[in-house]
Amino acid sequence: MDPNKKLVIISKEKIFRKDNCSYCDNIDMKSIPEGLYKNFDVIIIAVKSTNYKFHKINIEKIKTASHIFSYLFDIFKTFKNKEVNYLLVSITPYTFLAYLLLLIFRKKIFVYLRSNGYEEYKTILGPLGPLIYHIMYTSVTFKSNIITCQKRLVKKKNFDLVFPSELDANWLKNTGKPLLDKPRLLYVGRTKVEKGVFSLFRIFDEITIDAELSIVGNTENLKLRNKNINLFGFKNTVSALINAYDSHNIVILPSFTEAHPKIVDESLARMRPVIIFEEIDHIIQNRYGIFTSKRNAKSLSDVISFILVNYLSIYDKMKKNKLPTKQKFILQMVQILN
Numbered sequence: 001m002d003p004n005k006k007l008v009i010i011s012k013e014k015i016f017r018k019d020n021c022s023y024c025d026n027i028d029m030k031s032i033p034e035g036l037y038k039n040f041d042v043i044i045i046a047v048k049s050t051n052y053k054f055h056k057i058n059i060e061k062i063k064t065a066s067h068i069f070s071y072l073f074d075i076f077k078t079f080k081n082k083e084v085n086y087l088l089v090s091i092t093p094y095t096f097l098a099y100l101l102l103l104i105f106r107k108k109i110f111v112y113l114r115s116n117g118y119e120e121y122k123t124i125l126g127p128l129g130p131l132i133y134h135i136m137y138t139s140v141t142f143k144s145n146i147i148t149c150q151k152r153l154v155k156k157k158n159f160d161l162v163f164p165s166e167l168d169a170n171w172l173k174n175t176g177k178p179l180l181d182k183p184r185l186l187y188v189g190r191t192k193v194e195k196g197v198f199s200l201f202r203i204f205d206e207i208t209i210d211a212e213l214s215i216v217g218n219t220e221n222l223k224l225r226n227k228n229i230n231l232f233g234f235k236n237t238v239s240a241l242i243n244a245y246d247s248h249n250i251v252i253l254p255s256f257t258e259a260h261p262k263i264v265d266e267s268l269a270r271m272r273p274v275i276i277f278e279e280i281d282h283i284i285q286n287r288y289g290i291f292t293s294k295r296n297a298k299s300l301s302d303v304i305s306f307i308l309v310n311y312l313s314i315y316d317k318m319k320k321n322k323l324p325t326k327q328k329f330i331l332q333m334v335q336i337l338n
Helices: 028-036 068-080 093-104 117-125 129-140 197-206 238-246 262-269 278-283 297-309 311-318 326-337
Strands: 006-018 021-024 041-049 055-057 062-065 084-089 108-113 145-148 184-188 212-216 229-231 250-253 274-277 290-293
Touching: 006 028, 006 062, 006 068, 006 093, 028 041, 028 055, 028 084, 028 326, 041 068, 062 068, 068 093, 084 093, 093 108, 093 129, 117 129, 145 326, 184 238, 184 262, 197 212, 197 297, 212 238, 238 262, 250 262, 250 297, 262 274, 274 278, 274 297, 278 290, 290 297, 297 311
Parallel strands: 006 041, 006 084, 041 062, 084 108, 108 145, 184 212, 184 250, 212 229, 250 274, 274 290
Antiparallel strands: 006 021, 021 055
8 A cells, every 4th residue: 555645435335334344235346445455545435334235345444424414524524635536436426426526626536437327327217317317427527537447438538448357367267168957047246127137037937948047146135936046145255156157057147237247257257158138238349158138038048048059169269258357457447546
């Protein structure tokens, strides 16, 4: 850590605190601050949660606010240090108000765009959602330094493009072919509406082939009748998560909107084909092993069957993929934020 280089990371993500330890659900709130900690004196300002979260954040300086006023006051208290950079993670009502406060006091602001807010707000709020997001987006990006993982998320000409990743040597070694006795699908992530998991559950109820689906994530509040859907909760170590990928033969990402989903890189690193739905087919780019389905049972069944029949040739072609690593991603962020 360089005490002379201060970085305040501001997010709407919820953080649970217990016994002087902090926990979050979104892996970015753990991996980005921890990765930047060697180069900056990092402070996190986020929202307080009363519910247990999964990922332990190994950063000492974390402020969690119970309401918007304490959230803004925590930001204001950092102004006593003049040489500070501010990183807003995503555009939300909270980070929008944080931006206005930082702008008034003429602070150096970076905004990290991880997903398409227009599509997310439409999924969550309906027709008015994109308009609400557009007002926030236009304001926040006006005088900020933009960092993004997808060019399509940015309307300005000047921005920094990064390639987020959690991949290290553990992900890239000891890969092997799975059992192909039946389709064993895996979803890894949060169970939110915009992630498409509830849509996937409905489709899986109608699917005609003999297949299993496993969910790794925040599954504690899910109650499902389909006996072919297995709920496993979070995996608390990288090795356990890798084992989850390795014990399945296909990974599925049912999201309505995505920018650079890490589940895809993790799947390809473990040599597992990925099924996505056509709303996010822009994420395929030049990677092999990603297949698109329409959002219905027949199309999904057809894609699953195609993958199983052609699995060995798909497996061989996936070896040619060049995947981003966590080390390179953090190095990109350090260079931009310095």
